[in-house]
Amino acid sequence: MSDVALEVENIYKRYELGTIGSGSLKRDLQQWWATSVLKKEESDEAVDRGKNPYLWALSDVSFQIKKGEVWGFVGSNGAGKSTLLKIISRIVKPTKGYVRGRGIISSLLEVGTGFHQELSGRENIYLSGYILGMKKEDIRRNFDAIVDFSGIEKFIDTPVKRYSSGMYVRLAFAIAAHLEPDILIIDEVLAVGDAEFQKKCLGKMNEVSQQKGRTILFVSHNMQAVKQLCTKAMWLKGGSEHASGEVTAVVNKYISSIQKAQLTQSWDTCENAPGNEFIRIKKVELVPLLAKPDEPVDIRTSFVFKVELWNLVDDQDLSLGLHVFSYGGECIFDVPSPSYVFNKGVIEGECKIPGHFLNDGAYYISLIVVKNTSVQLFYYEECLSFEIEDYRENIKWFGKWMGSVRPSFPFPLKQISH
Amino acid sequence: MQANNQWDWEINARHSWWNINVKEWWMYRHLLGRLVRRDFLLNYHQTVLGPVWMLFQPLATLVIYVVVFGKIIGVSTGGLPPVLFYLSGIILWGFFSETFNGTAFTFTHNSYLFSKVYFPRLIIPLSVLTSQVLRFLVQFVFLLLVITYYYFVWHVPLFVSFWVVFLPFIVLGVGLISFSIGLIFSVITAKYRDLGNIVHLGVRLLMFVTPVIYPLSAIPANFRWIATLNPLLPFFEAFRFVLLGQGTFTVLQLAYSAVFTLVAFFAALSIFSRQNDKIIDVV
Numbered sequence: 001m002s003d004v005a006l007e008v009e010n011i012y013k014r015y016e017l018g019t020i021g022s023g024s025l026k027r028d029l030q031q032w033w034a035t036s037v038l039k040k041e042e043s044d045e046a047v048d049r050g051k052n053p054y055l056w057a058l059s060d061v062s063f064q065i066k067k068g069e070v071w072g073f074v075g076s077n078g079a080g081k082s083t084l085l086k087i088i089s090r091i092v093k094p095t096k097g098y099v100r101g102r103g104i105i106s107s108l109l110e111v112g113t114g115f116h117q118e119l120s121g122r123e124n125i126y127l128s129g130y131i132l133g134m135k136k137e138d139i140r141r142n143f144d145a146i147v148d149f150s151g152i153e154k155f156i157d158t159p160v161k162r163y164s165s166g167m168y169v170r171l172a173f174a175i176a177a178h179l180e181p182d183i184l185i186i187d188e189v190l191a192v193g194d195a196e197f198q199k200k201c202l203g204k205m206n207e208v209s210q211q212k213g214r215t216i217l218f219v220s221h222n223m224q225a226v227k228q229l230c231t232k233a234m235w236l237k238g239g240s241e242h243a244s245g246e247v248t249a250v251v252n253k254y255i256s257s258i259q260k261a262q263l264t265q266s267w268d269t270c271e272n273a274p275g276n277e278f279i280r281i282k283k284v285e286l287v288p289l290l291a292k293p294d295e296p297v298d299i300r301t302s303f304v305f306k307v308e309l310w311n312l313v314d315d316q317d318l319s320l321g322l323h324v325f326s327y328g329g330e331c332i333f334d335v336p337s338p339s340y341v342f343n344k345g346v347i348e349g350e351c352k353i354p355g356h357f358l359n360d361g362a363y364y365i366s367l368i369v370v371k372n373t374s375v376q377l378f379y380y381e382e383c384l385s386f387e388i389e390d391y392r393e394n395i396k397w398f399g400k401w402m403g404s405v406r407p408s409f410p411f412p413l414k415q416i417s418h
Numbered sequence: 419m420q421a422n423n424q425w426d427w428e429i430n431a432r433h434s435w436w437n438i439n440v441k442e443w444w445m446y447r448h449l450l451g452r453l454v455r456r457d458f459l460l461n462y463h464q465t466v467l468g469p470v471w472m473l474f475q476p477l478a479t480l481v482i483y484v485v486v487f488g489k490i491i492g493v494s495t496g497g498l499p500p501v502l503f504y505l506s507g508i509i510l511w512g513f514f515s516e517t518f519n520g521t522a523f524t525f526t527h528n529s530y531l532f533s534k535v536y537f538p539r540l541i542i543p544l545s546v547l548t549s550q551v552l553r554f555l556v557q558f559v560f561l562l563l564v565i566t567y568y569y570f571v572w573h574v575p576l577f578v579s580f581w582v583v584f585l586p587f588i589v590l591g592v593g594l595i596s597f598s599i600g601l602i603f604s605v606i607t608a609k610y611r612d613l614g615n616i617v618h619l620g621v622r623l624l625m626f627v628t629p630v631i632y633p634l635s636a637i638p639a640n641f642r643w644i645a646t647l648n649p650l651l652p653f654f655e656a657f658r659f660v661l662l663g664q665g666t667f668t669v670l671q672l673a674y675s676a677v678f679t680l681v682a683f684f685a686a687l688s689i690f691s692r693q694n695d696k697i698i699d700v701v
Contacts, residue, residue: 007425015699028610090429090536093695099429109534118460127456130449131535 004102005067005215006088006183011097013058013083013239057083058094058239065232067102067182068213072220072230072247074254080239081219085109085185088217103182106133110187112172117161121152121171124160128175142178149200150174177204184208187219199397205229206396223251224390225398255296259387263287270310275378278316279369282308282346284383286365289355298391299406302355305384307367311342318342318377321368322351325382326361332404339373359406360390433695435688442538449537453545454552472556476508483508487631496633496664499574503662505561507630510657513554513589514596514650515621520546521600522617525608525697532698539694540687543604547597554589565661577663585660592653594679598686605689608697629654634666646671649678 058080065071073081086092088099089107114131115124125146129139147153150171152163160168186205206229208214220226226233226247233250235243243250266283267273273280285306288297305322319339324332335351364385369378390401462469480501487493488500495503521543525532528542568574607614625631628650637645645651652671659665 086533087429091533092698093433094429094431096431100425100427102424102426107535113535114531116456116460119456123452123456123459127452130446130452131531131537133537136448 003067004064005069006065006101006217007099008061008063008084008088009098009100011058011061011084011087011099012056012095013080013087013092014095015055015057056239058087061097061236061239061241063234063241063244065215065217067215068209069232070209070216070218070230072218072226072233072251073236074220074223074226074233074251075236075242076258079236081236082109082187083239084236085187085217085219089185101183104133105183105185106179106181107185108132108176108179108187109185111169115160115168115172118159120159121147121150121156121163124171125175128172132175132179133181134179138178138180146171146174146178149177149204173201177201177208181214183215183217185217188221199399202229202398203396222398223255224392227251228392228396228398252296253294255389256294259297259389261297261386262384263386265383266308270312273310274380275310278311278313278371278377279318280310280312281367281378281380281383282310284365284367284380286384286386288386296389297387298389299358299360300355300391301388303353303386305351305353305365307349309347309369311344311347314343316342317372318347319370319373320349321370323366323368324353324358325364325366326404327363330404332358332363339370356408357405358388359401359403360388361404362387433692435692438687438691439538443540443544446537446541450541450545450548453541454549457545457549458552469556472553473560476505476512476557476560479508479512480505483631493632494636496635498658498662498664499568499572502565502568502574503633503658504631505564506658506661507654509554509557509561510589510592510654511625511628511630512557513550514592515625516553517547517550517593517596518600518603518621519618520550521597522603523607523614524601524604525694526604526611526614529608529698540690543597543601543690546600547593551589551593554593558589561661575663577661579660581656581660584656588653588657588660591675591679592650594683595649595653595675598679598682601686601690602682605693605697608700624648624650633658633664649675651675 061080061084063071073084075081083092085107086109087094088101089105089109091107091109112124112128114128116127119127125143126139147156150167150173152167152171155163155167160171163171202225205216205218209216209229216229218226218230230247232245233247234241235250235254243253264283264285265281266285267281270280270282273282275281283306287304287306289302289304290297307320311318317339318341320337322335322337326332337349337351362385364382367380367383368376369380371377392398462471483504484500488495488504524539524543524546532539565574565576569576603613603617607617627645627648629645634642634645634651634655652667652675655665655667656672657665659667
């Protein structure tokens with residue numbers, strides 16, 4: 001038990017919706033007058049207030065974090081991640097439950113906590129450092145390292161309001177990176193800054209967690225970063241724990257659940273189906289070829305596109321075209337089928353989209369039906385949509401990978417001279 | 419039971435009436451120092467006159483009071499030179515009102531910070547009080563210089579008595595009253611935003627029922643008891659008595675003010691420490 005750094009036990013947090021408690025004095029006085037002085041049962045307003053809905057931002061969340069573990073917290077917006085971190089950081093009180101821990105805790109819930117625009121970089125290092133809980137000796141000892149890390153030596157005595165946003169963020173993170181708590185809480189700070197700086201930050205976090213054995217709680221929407229940096233993860237959904245455990249398993253489950261995809265559409269009867277007097281669509285389907293069913297669809301995944309259609313005219317020369325668009329509306333590719341002459345009945349087609357081909361992102365598919373390889377019979381726009389998650393191995397950079405396609409062509413390097 | 423003892427700290431859902439952790443304040447003493455420094459840098463660093471501004475405000479007020487109340491309206495100063503009379507009132511009142519205005523909006527003005535990081539919330543109002551004490555001391559030294567000037571040039575007699583030992587307590591009393599009422603109002607202004615405007619007006623009106631621009635002796639005797647309900651009154655009268663030799667107060671009145679100050683102080687600490695976690699949810 002003694003290696004547990006942080007224990008969260010049955011934490012609940014209730015927020016009252018509306019503006020109770022920070023509303024107007026007049027309303028509260030009327031309320032008080034009605035119930036206490038006039039002894040009315042309950043005024044209309046009081047009934048309204050009684051109905052004022054609660055929001056359980058967190059309900060019954062419990063977990064234990066061992067010393068040196070790095071936990072990622074994932075979930076959609078409003079799932080309670082930030083509330084949880086705020087409770088552990090002592091910023092808000094839980095409505096019920098306990099948090100117990102060992103050692104000093106520091107939280108980084110925003111970039112540049114305590115910064116004042118009018119003050120110089122030097123003053124802000126001290127001010128922000130003390131606010132984040134650093135000791136005088138810590139700041140003195142690390143001052144040069146902080147300035148060095150931020151790369152703003154020349155501007156250290158300039159008010160931070162004259163800094164570019166990049167310089168501001170770098171200085172803020174440099175201070176944060178030199179905090180030396182036993183437990184560190186980080187919320188989305190990586191969402192800012194240029195790619196170069198993000199790399200530096202994540203490297204620093206890695207170093208802090210692995211070499212210095214610090215316990216870290218990390219909230220991010222960047223699943224690659226969570227996977228790389230964390231050892232454990234918890235998926236919060238609607239204020240309670242949905243899943244927790246080993247990071248890859250939890251994150252994969254989460255990704256598969258949020259991938260907004262319409263992977264299949266089919267019609268039982270020819271009359272209702274989209275189409276016209278020549279052809280009607282019976283079924284369109286995109287099947288990701290996954291090793292395990294709960295794995296997320298990522299850049300390695302291959303797909304099979306399947307289509308069935310009713311041919312309503314005998315002796316018709318038909319061919320299909322598969323158009324894949326990015327969500328920006330740009331056509332990534334257009335694959336034509338060969339053309340054949342068909343009689344009335346159901347026609348089936350299949351097209352394989354290999355893995356390591358499309359980049360991560362969201363896509364939709366449109367299907368074109370062509371007669372005599374020249375006349376458009378029917379164009380079924382946006383019939384399917386799918387998302388592809390990123391996947392990286394042995395890469396310490398988490399920025400957006402460029403390009404619409406992401407082929408893995410061989411690209412060997414070798415040394416040819418010394 | 420044994421397991422509980424192993425933890426360094428615990429967060430729970432209780433809101434206690436007395437949650438004062440002096441050890442924690444001590445850990446954050448450097449933050450207090452930095453906040454005071456920030457206050458001075460922001461107010462005086464980038465200005466042309468710099469620290470002279472600290473004296474400019476009382477001096478400008480002094481000129482207005484001497485002209486308006488002294489020359490035009492002709493308010494009695496109880497036989498003291500108007501400049502000394504008004505200046506002593508102005509700097510003590512300035513100390514009170516600035517401390518109050520600085521602390522009464524602790525939550526509304528710092529919510530962006532309070533919602534992002536934990537530190538003992540009381541550090542913020544304490545830093546305001548500290549800055550104001552320092553500012554008062556500078557102005558007080560200036561007042562002593564003016565008194566000395568009047569002694570040498572105008573031969574206004576110096577008044578020195580054993581009462582001087584009470585001077586720090588008078589200043590402490592004024593500081594604590596304004597700090598305490600400020601803390602209570604910081605909770606009120608966070609809960610009821612519409613009261614924020616009234617607070618400034620209230621302080622301005624309070625000045626007229628406190629002997630800042632007139633001596634208590636100028637009030638008709640049969641109304642005087644109402645004025646003495648104001649706990650600030652004995653402090654102001656005593657302040658002038660100690661420095662200038664004129665002031666109307668009794669030891670009983672001073673005792674009343676001292677008790678009022680202490681009660682207000684502990685009530686304020688209690689209300690502040692009980693409410694500060696709850697307020698973060700609503701600001």
